[in-house]
Amino acid sequence: MILLDRVTKTYGRDAAPALERVSLHVEPKEFVIIVGASGAGKSTLLKLLTREEKPTGGKIIVGGIDYDKLKDKEIPLLRRKIGVVFQDFKLLPNKSVFENVAFALEMVGMTNHEINHTVPRVLDIVGLKGKEKRMPAELSGGERQRVAIARAIVRQPKILIADEPTGNLDPKHAWDVVRVLEKINRFGTTVLLTTHNQDIVNRLKRRVITIKDGQIVSDRASAEYKS
Amino acid sequence: MSKWERLKRWLMTMRRIIRGGCINFVRNSWLSVAAMAVMTITLTIVLFSVIANATFTNTIQQITSKIDISVYLKDSVNPDETTQLLTQLKQLPNVQGVTYISKDQALTNYKKQNATNLDLLLAISETDNPLPATVQIKPKDPDKINDIKVFLDKPNITALQSDPTSYSGDRKAAVDKITHATAFMRKAGLISVLVFAVISMLIIFNTIQMAIFNRRDELTIMRLLGASTSYIRGPFIVETLLYGIFSAVISIVLLNSLFVLSSSTLQASSLGLLDINYANQYFGEHFWLFLTLQLVIGILIGTASSIFATQRYLKFKTTK
Numbered sequence: 185m186i187l188l189d190r191v192t193k194t195y196g197r198d199a200a201p202a203l204e205r206v207s208l209h210v211e212p213k214e215f216v217i218i219v220g221a222s223g224a225g226k227s228t229l230l231k232l233l234t235r236e237e238k239p240t241g242g243k244i245i246v247g248g249i250d251y252d253k254l255k256d257k258e259i260p261l262l263r264r265k266i267g268v269v270f271q272d273f274k275l276l277p278n279k280s281v282f283e284n285v286a287f288a289l290e291m292v293g294m295t296n297h298e299i300n301h302t303v304p305r306v307l308d309i310v311g312l313k314g315k316e317k318r319m320p321a322e323l324s325g326g327e328r329q330r331v332a333i334a335r336a337i338v339r340q341p342k343i344l345i346a347d348e349p350t351g352n353l354d355p356k357h358a359w360d361v362v363r364v365l366e367k368i369n370r371f372g373t374t375v376l377l378t379t380h381n382q383d384i385v386n387r388l389k390r391r392v393i394t395i396k397d398g399q400i401v402s403d404r405a406s407a408e409y410k411s
Numbered sequence: 412m413s414k415w416e417r418l419k420r421w422l423m424t425m426r427r428i429i430r431g432g433c434i435n436f437v438r439n440s441w442l443s444v445a446a447m448a449v450m451t452i453t454l455t456i457v458l459f460s461v462i463a464n465a466t467f468t469n470t471i472q473q474i475t476s477k478i479d480i481s482v483y484l485k486d487s488v489n490p491d492e493t494t495q496l497l498t499q500l501k502q503l504p505n506v507q508g509v510t511y512i513s514k515d516q517a518l519t520n521y522k523k524q525n526a527t528n529l530d531l532l533l534a535i536s537e538t539d540n541p542l543p544a545t546v547q548i549k550p551k552d553p554d555k556i557n558d559i560k561v562f563l564d565k566p567n568i569t570a571l572q573s574d575p576t577s578y579s580g581d582r583k584a585a586v587d588k589i590t591h592a593t594a595f596m597r598k599a600g601l602i603s604v605l606v607f608a609v610i611s612m613l614i615i616f617n618t619i620q621m622a623i624f625n626r627r628d629e630l631t632i633m634r635l636l637g638a639s640t641s642y643i644r645g646p647f648i649v650e651t652l653l654y655g656i657f658s659a660v661i662s663i664v665l666l667n668s669l670f671v672l673s674s675s676t677l678q679a680s681s682l683g684l685l686d687i688n689y690a691n692q693y694f695g696e697h698f699w700l701f702l703t704l705q706l707v708i709g710i711l712i713g714t715a716s717s718i719f720a721t722q723r724y725l726k727f728k729t730t731k
Contacts, residue, residue: 236635240731256727263637274632278438290427291638293420335636 185343185374186210186233191242193228202228204398205242210376212342215369217385218378220395226378227271229395230345233376234268235259247342264292267336267373269346273328275320275335281307282316285334292339302338310334310364325352333364343374350381362388428642432649442622443654449618450658450713453611454705455665460607461701462666464600466690471593478553478586481577482563483543486514488571493544496571500548505558510547517542543573553590612712619651619716623724630724644721651717655709663702670694 188208194201203225210216220226231237233246235254244251247265254262275284282303289299307313310330320328329352336344346365350358362384369375379385385392394402412420436443484493493511500509512520518540525531535541550556556578562568563576578586623630633643670691694701 234635236728238728238731259727260634260637260639263635268635270635274628274635276629276632278435278626278629287633287638288636291633291636291642293424295423 185212185214185247186376187243187245188229188232189243189245191232191244192240193225193232193237194240201240201398203232203239206395206398206400208393208400208403210374212374213369213372215366215375215388215390216377217388217390217392218376218395219380219385219392220378224395225398226395227347228398230268230347230376230378233343233345234266235262264339265342267339267341267344269329269332269336269344269349271347271349271351273320273332275328275331277320279320280316281312281318281320281323281331284320284331285338288335288338303334306334306338309337309367311360326354326357329353329357329361333361337364337368337373340371341373343376344368346375346377348378348380350379350384355383358384424642425645428645429649431646432653435646436650436653439626439650442625443650446618446622446651446654447658447661450615450654450709451661451665453614454658454662454709457604457607457611457708458662458666458701458705460604462690462694464604465693466686467600468597469689469693470686471596474589475553475593476549478550478556478589479577480548480550480556480559480563482546482548482572483574483576484546484571485573486543488544492571493546496568497546500546500559500562503559503562505551505555506548507551508549510549512545512547514540514542514544517545553586554594556586556590615709615712616716616719619654619713620720622651623647623717623720627724630721634725640725643725644718647717647721648714651713652710655711655713656706659702659705659709662705663698666694667698 186208187210188206190205190207191203192201192205193203206225206229218226218229228237232239232244235251239251246262249262276287279287285303285306286299289302294302304313304316307316310333312327312330312334315323315327318327320331323331329349333346333349336346344365349361349365353361358381365375365377366388389405391403391405393400482496484496488496497509497511500506518535521535521542522532548559550559560576560578560583563572630643630647670687
């Protein structure tokens with residue numbers, strides 16, 4: 185599903201590489217946790233997958249799409265196939281909770297009937313029923329996070345990338361979020377999750393990839409993983 | 412997908428774009444008001460300068476229309492020669508009209524003009540009619556009055572004249588000064604309209620740039636979610652379109668009420684340089700043209716600037 189072959193990313197000419205010769209293979213329907221300290225290169229990795237950044241070297245193939253051959257106008261189509269939960273939510277400030285989630289469907293031309301049917305269901309899954317009309321500014325950090333998740337999953341993407349989705353949440357809500365991710369994974373979506381939360385890593389018992397200084401230093405099943 | 416389904420989908424997308432633009436317009440009310448205020452003011456200034464220029468041109472027209480050349484004929488000139496001269500004059504390219512005033516007519520006019528000056532009337536009645544027959548020439552373009560003068564200075568024509576024409580000596584200098592000044596003012600008026608127009612375009616452009624800069628996050632977020640360029644840009648264009656329409660209408664209404672409410676104050680404050688009644692009439696006559704122009708300018712500049720301003724936030728990273 186996701187294939188990285190010796191991918192390197194350097195910002196600026198003289199800077200040390202943010203990622204260096206990273207190779208990675210993620211199977212369809214897999215649930216992968218990526219851990220690593222701040223600045224280790226996790227976010228760069230995710231930005232490369234959404235084609236927010238272009239790799240300096242190496243090859244990336246996601247869902248059969250070779251990024252080297254990707255034209256600019258095909259980038260939106262690629263992004264529609266990948267659901268992303270951003271660390272800083274990236275909600276549209278002028279749109280309500282409902283409209284934020286609906287936007288992901290409107291832009292691909294889904295009918296109002298389908299939207300009115302799908303959005304409330306997804307908002308229910310993330311526990312935001314009854315808050316459809318709130319604006320992002322009126323929500324708590326955790327609620328915003330869940331809107332972001334609802335928006336990422338509403339199109340039922342083949343791949344879901346979640347960048348620190350539990351970072352701003354108390355333990356109870358953090359687990360709610362993780363459960364949502366597990367549920368989506370069970371429905372067949374490949375999930376890539378970055379987190380700092382050791383508790384989540386230990387209890388999820390999934391494949392864990394550790395990145396340090398731009399390189400993968402370990403890649404093993406959760407059972408083998410020790411902090 | 413059938414043709415009908417594609418059309419239906421296109422219509423749905425358009426409806427969403429227009430609706431989105433309208434909602435943004437209302438939700439960003441402060442930004443909308445600020446942008447529209449700037450656009451209204453600049454559009455009003457441009458329109459005002461256009462009207463002021465037209466009024467000014469009209470005043471200049473009135474001044475220059477008073478410029479003419481009088482040719483004084485010798486008493487010995489016979490009617491045939493007079494007719495020939497008039498015909499020749501009428502054929503000159505810069506001559507608009509020629510009026511012949513006979514000796515008798517000249518005397519009558521003189522008496523009429525000096526009806527209150529008994530001494531002059533007395534003096535003139537004591538001799539034979541001393542006034543010459545006169546040909547008054549009205550030039551088409553006072554700037555090129557010299558063309559006529561050149562013709563009148565030909566030896567066979569001067570032979571017919573009792574005195575130098577009115578366009579000579581001090582009078583010539585005065586007329587030349589007036590024509591030069593008015594020509595300069597015409598140019599200055601036109602240039603100032605153009606300068607105002609360019610400045611206001613830049614101001615409007617800048618305002619839209621700032622408005623969109625304020626909301627660049629929205630653009631980049633939509634980009635990250637995979638929305639197409641037109642779907643992201645559409646609502647912003649609709650929004651600026653609304654700015655343009657509202658600003659144009661407000662600007663016209665503003666100027667109209669200015670004329671209605673304070674034409675007398677304006678007349679007094681313009682020191683007679685501007686004929687406000689003419690300005691009012693000019694505005695009234697061209698009302699629909701002005702409204703259309705304002706709308707077109709507002710919409711065009713608004714749309715162009717929003718397309719340009721959104722461009723940079725919609726670009727994909729190309730650096731490796």
